[in-house]
Amino acid sequence: MSIAGIAALLILLYWLITLAEYLRGMKLLRELPPSGPLSDPLPLVSVIIAAKEEESTIRDTVRHLLAQDYPRLELIVVNDRSQDATGSTLEELKKWSQTREEIRIPLRIIHITALPAGWLGKNHALYQGYLQARGQWLLFTDADIRFRPETVRDAIHYARLEQADHLTLTPTMTTRTFWLRSFIHHFLFSMTLFTRPWRVNRDDLTSGGMGIGAFNLIRRQTYEAIGTHKAIALRPDDDLQLGASVKRDGHRQRLASSRGLLQLEWYPDMHSAVRGLEKNFFSGFGYHTLLAAAAGAGQLLLFTFPWIGMLLHGDWRSLVHLLSVLITIRLYLKQVRLVSGKPSTDALVIPISAVMLVYVLLRSVGLTLRQGGVYWRGTFYPLSELKKMKGR
Structure with a gap:
């Protein structure tokens, strides 16, 4: 079996496991x-x-x-x-x-x-x-x-x-343009897959809390x-x-x-969203470059690669990628309904939104490392001090 075939199956396995956990976990989230x-x-x-x-x-x-x-x-x-x-x-x-x-x-x-x-x-x-x-x-x-x-x-x-x-x-998130809406929805969807917010409502856990x-x-x-x-x-x-x-x-x-x-x-527009997230996106990975790089690679592998593979291979691998894409869309639409209260057509541009998110992540990492810290609301905070606080 080719490397592309193995990758397609592994990605589908991830989405099947995620689908099962997501559907089970979302029952714990209520209005x-x-x-x-x-x-x-x-x-x-x-x-x-x-x-x-x-x-x-x-x-x-x-x-x-x-x-x-x-x-x-x-x-x-x-x-x-x-x-x-x-x-x-x-x-x-x-x-x-x-x-x-x-x-x-x-x-x-x-x-x-x-x-x-x-x-x-x-x-x-x-x-x-x-x-x-x-x-x-x-x-x-x-x-x-x-x-x-x-x-x-x-x-x-x-x-x-x-x-x-x-x-x-x-x-409930409100946005003015299609591309801003798709970007924010995808950002929140990615966060949901990473943080598993339903864990908040499980009293048997002491991890997974959030605000x-x-x-x-x-x-x-x-x-x-x-x-x-x-x-x-x-x-x-x-x-x-x-x-x-x-x-x-x-x-x-x-x-x-x-x-x-x-x-x-x-955010009122896409430019504001990029400028806003680039200031603190890197902090979500504890200012660890390798962890941020892995997250960026994961975005492309899980959200963009299946869409490309679905169109390119023309054999069983395309069908495997199609299943991954359909699961992604189903989970995405459930998440969008949670944050906006209504369905959205931006599920069709998930691979583009993923590329946009990786771009913002790269900007955040590059800007933080180049400056040696973060400007936050008019004040500069050195990276060494921020990392020290992350370790507490």
């Missing part, structure tokens, strides 16, 4: 259920946002949060050294909210003007918000998320129902037990690592689909 009446006593929830140069999005995000129908909520927004109108916009929002009788959610603004050594800006800002928070539950979220009014109410209900110490929700930056709801005592953001002070993937720490320390964790209660436009 966030509606809450109905909440039982007293209701815990105070502190929503904490880190905002840096977010003048274009922060107003809508804050207004959506001030419209939450959960009765015990406080909102803390940390202006992290912004050089645009973020700070003044937040102060205007605070004054506006104080004049509206229907808004009973207190809004506090923290302005940070300097970043201490040993911290990424966002992590430091979220930690400062925690120091001012009074809630028994902390909700860490981003400055560009749109919340439906019932989001926090439903989340607290579900967390208490599941006796969870940490609840993270997948947002999503759009919605990390955690008990205050659990947050303190895992070391707060101090323990992940230099992690660009702070949201993922927060969840990983919860699971690793044996606390109860849940991941659910927000069923459209959270809306996120991750």
Whole structure:
């Protein structure tokens, strides 16, 4: 048997195993259920946002949060050294909210003007918000998320129902163009195959935990037990690592689909997506070049090679590759429905999306190595310091 034939069979074997695990695992992932009446006593929830140069999005995000129908909520927004109108916009929002009788959610603004050594800006800002928070539950979220009014109410209900110490929700992703949508969907699909998110909901495991930056709801005592953001002070993937720490320390964790209660436009265009991911993509591989190279090769082998082989061979190998492609498309469509709530035709360009993702990965590795570190929100962090934090 030729090497090409062996490769085709091995790829199909991978997809068959993945299909079985995926279909079994996805049964553990649920949509966030509606809450109905909440039982007293209701815990105070502190929503904490880190905002840096977010003048274009922060107003809508804050207004959506001030419209939450959960009765015990406080909102803390940390202006992290912004050089645009973020700070003044937040102060205007605070004054506006104080004049509206229907808004009973207190809004506090923290302005940070300097970043201490040993911290990424966002992590430091979220930690400062925690120091001012009074809630028994902390909700860490981003400055560009749109919340439906019932989001926090439903989340607290579900967390208490599941006796969870940490609840993270997948947002519904919105995009403006076909190619951006296909790229983001493929990126999230690849992450799902790598992280196996259903492992979050298995209480018998202490590995496989994760968090999503759009919605990390955690008990205050659990947050303190895992070391707060101090323990992940230099992690660009702070949201993922927060969840990983919860699971690793044996606390109860849940991941659910927000069923459209959270809306996120991750990037406005393809250029922004490339520039955004190239800053931190390499960090997902612990800044290990060989691991990143293996991931790039895996992308091409699993997502691009079968499509080419399906068209080229003209014998049994083409049929084997066709089976791999059909399994890939089925899993992809299930994942897209989870993050966008509807099917998409971008499954037809999976091999192109994979090449685009490898390109961004190469840019991320090259840029980080060439600079000797990462520029993150206006601050440079040496690679040696980042690797040291990865080892903790």
